[in-house]
Amino acid sequence: MPGAERRKRESFESLIRRFKKSVDNSGLLTELRNREHFEKPCAKRKRAAAAAKKREQRRRIEELSQFGRKKKQSSSRKKKRKTWKRRTD
Numbered sequence: 001m002p003g004a005e006r007r008k009r010e011s012f013e014s015l016i017r018r019f020k021k022s023v024d025n026s027g028l029l030t031e032l033r034n035r036e037h038f039e040k041p042c043a044k045r046k047r048a049a050a051a052a053k054k055r056e057q058r059r060r061i062e063e064l065s066q067f068g069r070k071k072k073q074s075s076s077r078k079k080k081r082k083t084w085k086r087r088t089d
Contacts, residue, residue: 002026 002022006015023029039047 002028 002019002025004015004019004022
């Protein structure tokens with residue numbers, strides 16, 4: 001369990017900052033968020049498989065871009081949305 005004792009002449013803000021850092025480093029909040037809603041084992045496996053597939057695709061694209069066969073896609077690229085114009089009859 002993370003904790004923080006107040007040091008001599010330490011402000012309350014720095015004490016809170018140290019406590020938050022110890023909680024983040026312990027990983028308690030991430031575990032709590034994961035346990036908040038039950039996830040079936042098959043759903044966990046499915047999510048893990050999808051993540052592995054995505055990693056593999058990313059690795060292949062990177063590998064092909066090194067050989068110059070495929071251009072690297074920019075992640076900040078946005079799709080153009082089709083705008084509809086009103087008919088003025």
